[in-house]
Amino acid sequence: MSTHNISFRVLKEHTGDDPLKREISVCASPDELMKLDRDGFLIRESVIQGDWLTSLRSALDRLTDAEWSKHRQTNSDDELPTRSWGIILRHLLDKDSAFHELLTWPPALSVARAMMGPLVRLRGLSARVSFAGVEPQDTYWHQHLRVVANPLPPWFSRPHAIDCLIYLDDVNELTGTLSVIPGSHHWLDREPPRLRYQELPGEHTFSLPAGSMVIIHSNLWHRALETRSGKRRMLILAYTPCWLRESPHGGPAPENGLTRDLIASGDPEVLELLGVDGYT
Ligand SMILES: O=C(O)CCC(=O)C(=O)O
Ligand SMILES: [Fe+2]
Numbered sequence: 001m002s003t004h005n006i007s008f009r010v011l012k013e014h015t016g017d018d019p020l021k022r023e024i025s026v027c028a029s030p031d032e033l034m035k036l037d038r039d040g041f042l043i044r045e046s047v048i049q050g051d052w053l054t055s056l057r058s059a060l061d062r063l064t065d066a067e068w069s070k071h072r073q074t075n076s077d078d079e080l081p082t083r084s085w086g087i088i089l090r091h092l093l094d095k096d097s098a099f100h101e102l103l104t105w106p107p108a109l110s111v112a113r114a115m116m117g118p119l120v121r122l123r124g125l126s127a128r129v130s131f132a133g134v135e136p137q138d139t140y141w142h143q144h145l146r147v148v149a150n151p152l153p154p155w156f157s158r159p160h161a162i163d164c165l166i167y168l169d170d171v172n173e174l175t176g177t178l179s180v181i182p183g184s185h186h187w188l189d190r191e192p193p194r195l196r197y198q199e200l201p202g203e204h205t206f207s208l209p210a211g212s213m214v215i216i217h218s219n220l221w222h223r224a225l226e227t228r229s230g231k232r233r234m235l236i237l238a239y240t241p242c243w244l245r246e247s248p249h250g251g252p253a254p255e256n257g258l259t260r261d262l263i264a265s266g267d268p269e270v271l272e273l274l275g276v277d278g279y280t
Contacts, residue, residue: 001044001107002029008118022118027107033114040185040220047107048166048211057168059098060233063089064129086130086137086227090250092235093125094257102237103262103273108164111215112239116160121275123161123218123238124247130176130227138176138226141192141200144218144238148188158188161218161240167233172207174229178214178222179205185217192221242272242279 003025010020026033028042036042048056064087071087072080092099102108102125112120130137145159171178181202193200200221206214216222218238238247253259262270272278 001027001047002032003027004030006114008113010118020118022113024110024113024118025106026110026114028111028114033111036111036115036215036217039182040217041180041182042111042215043206043208044107044213044215046209046211047213048168052101053168053211055098056235057233059096060089060127060129060168060235063092063095063127081135083136083138085139085224086128086232088250089127089129090124090247091253091257092127093122093259093262094254097258097261099125099235100258100262102166102235104269105237107213108162108166108215108237109239109273112162115162116239116241119242119272119278120239121242121244121278122246122273123240123244124249125235125237126247126250127233127235128224129234130224130232132227132229132231136226138197139224141196141221141223143185143192143221146191148191148219150189152188159219159244161238161244163216163218164235164237164239165214165216166235166237167208167212167214168210168235169230169232170208170210171212171232173225174227175232176225176227177205177207178224179203180214180216181221184221185219187221197223242275246275 006024006026008022008024013019032042067089068087093103103122144163145161147159149156165178169175181200182204259274263274263276268277
């Protein structure tokens, strides 16, 4: 992976404060960042391997086991879904310290800072696990920042965030490929057709080895195809500029979650990334 440095200065000297300077060592080339801006995605094959991959898988399996019955809670068989996304798990940093290393993992964070400025925060760390042998599990076409107004007002703030889709299993025809429409994150006058699961014009479909990451702009139109065999585990590590909010999905973070320990460490970078500090 090629790297380069970007030197940011945040313009706040007029307040009398020390200038805020940040050197970012970016885990991408300038050309790759240009493509990410243009196409809305950047693929990193096999960036997580070996023991780390094994430990992330085990942590996600533990969490899936712990939350499965609640996720499937029904009063009668009639209520079982006939089609679903699988299980979505939220607030991963609060639930297992095996995920903590991802918070400052340079291949993801440095690209987020290069694209959105040095002051970013975590929007969320969640997971999607889909299985074969139950109801069909796939996703319809969607985008993540559903806040665009039509017509666009003159001072509309175009939403930006980065989602790092991290695949812990092979992604292929059997487990479910990923499809995106390159450039669709730039479209501010339309949204994906409602509950559409079929192909769309301009769609690109990817197979990837386990341990790969696809960095997307959160408003890139995308979908995951059906898991027809085995189990497909993926993490979503999301960052936004620090003045935006955490993801609203999954409700408030669990009380006494493990991010309390991260905050107690007092590390200024961690406080900034968790939205406790860094924005004045
Ligand atoms: O499973 C995937 O490949 C993508 C899942 C997804 O788009 C989501 O959970 O928002
Ligand atoms: Fe998604």
